[in-house]
Amino acid sequence: MRPTLSLLKSGRSAWKGPFFVAFPNLKDALQNNVPIHTRARSCTILPNFVGIRFMVYNGKEYLPVIVTQDMVGHKLGEFSHTKKRFIYKQTKNK
Amino acid sequence: MHILGINLPDSHLTRFALTNFYGVGHKTAHRICARLQIHDRCKVKNLTPFQVTALSSFLSSPGTVPPIPRLPLASKSFVAPPPNTPVQPLLAKIEADQAARKPKSKAMEALSSLKIESELRREIRENIGHQRMIGSYVGKRHAMHLPVRGQNTQTNAKTARRLNKLERH
Numbered sequence: 001m002r003p004t005l006s007l008l009k010s011g012r013s014a015w016k017g018p019f020f021v022a023f024p025n026l027k028d029a030l031q032n033n034v035p036i037h038t039r040a041r042s043c044t045i046l047p048n049f050v051g052i053r054f055m056v057y058n059g060k061e062y063l064p065v066i067v068t069q070d071m072v073g074h075k076l077g078e079f080s081h082t083k084k085r086f087i088y089k090q091t092k093n094k
Numbered sequence: 095m096h097i098l099g100i101n102l103p104d105s106h107l108t109r110f111a112l113t114n115f116y117g118v119g120h121k122t123a124h125r126i127c128a129r130l131q132i133h134d135r136c137k138v139k140n141l142t143p144f145q146v147t148a149l150s151s152f153l154s155s156p157g158t159v160p161p162i163p164r165l166p167l168a169s170k171s172f173v174a175p176p177p178n179t180p181v182q183p184l185l186a187k188i189e190a191d192q193a194a195r196k197p198k199s200k201a202m203e204a205l206s207s208l209k210i211e212s213e214l215r216r217e218i219r220e221n222i223g224h225q226r227m228i229g230s231y232v233g234k235r236h237a238m239h240l241p242v243r244g245q246n247t248q249t250n251a252k253t254a255r256r257l258n259k260l261e262r263h
Contacts, residue, residue: 070228078230 018044018073026052037062041077056080095138097150098211104139111138115153117210125205126152156208164192215263226260236260 012019021040023029026048029036035053050069055062056076063080071079095102102111109132112123127134130148132141141149152159165188175184209217225233235242241254 068228070224071230074228074230078232079228081231081234 018046020044020046029053035064038076041075041080043076045071045074045076047072058082095141095146097146098153100211102138104137106138107134108132108136108138108141109134115210117208117214122205122208129205153210156210157206159206219261219263222260222262 019042021038021043023036023038025034025036028034029052033053035055037055037057039057041056041058045067049067050072052067054065054067054076056065056079057063058080059082065076065079095104098115100114102108102114109120109123109127112118112126113120118126126132126149127136130145130152132145132149222233222236226237227233232242236258237260239255239258240247241251242258245251245254
């Protein structure tokens, strides 16, 4: 039996490693503080993502996510909420 | 009988009474009994004072309890030392073997990392607090008293409404 990734606490096999998407502009984003627009919500946050600003798609728009040290091991999509609470707006002219 | 402030009913079997501890289920209770050599049909009132102290010392700090001394039987090829051998070096050798022995089985490791009662509650609280602090979906759902793992909320979700909160315990 292969060991599981205790660090990431996922059910994924250790030999596969964490799932992530290679961002070509990672270095540029870190130096110039340019946000990375992405739709890869299932990408695991790796230690070298810390400090980078992401704009993560929630199905409608790109929401800002600033990666901190505590977020390592979570997915990008966890921080870009897809649902909004319903708020009733009263129409004035009726 | 009370152990660490938890009531263990006298008429219950020990391995079921142990599940009164928060964080001890049937499997863990069985393991603890095996570790402390309490037999399967032993009721709480039949526990010896030694077993009671062993139980309470084990449950108060599962991580620091030394492993059970294991004294294996002699193998077939064992040749006894001559009768006039001094005892001290032999005892020293046995003690050295005991010290070198590391807990190998998974069950032992599971028990040494056992967390019960307030320690476990604190861990759960910290985990929820971590999720909330980093602003993840899980933390948000806890704060809203709603199910975390995608269950329906149109009806039901009663358990989540009751349990899911930031200060869970």
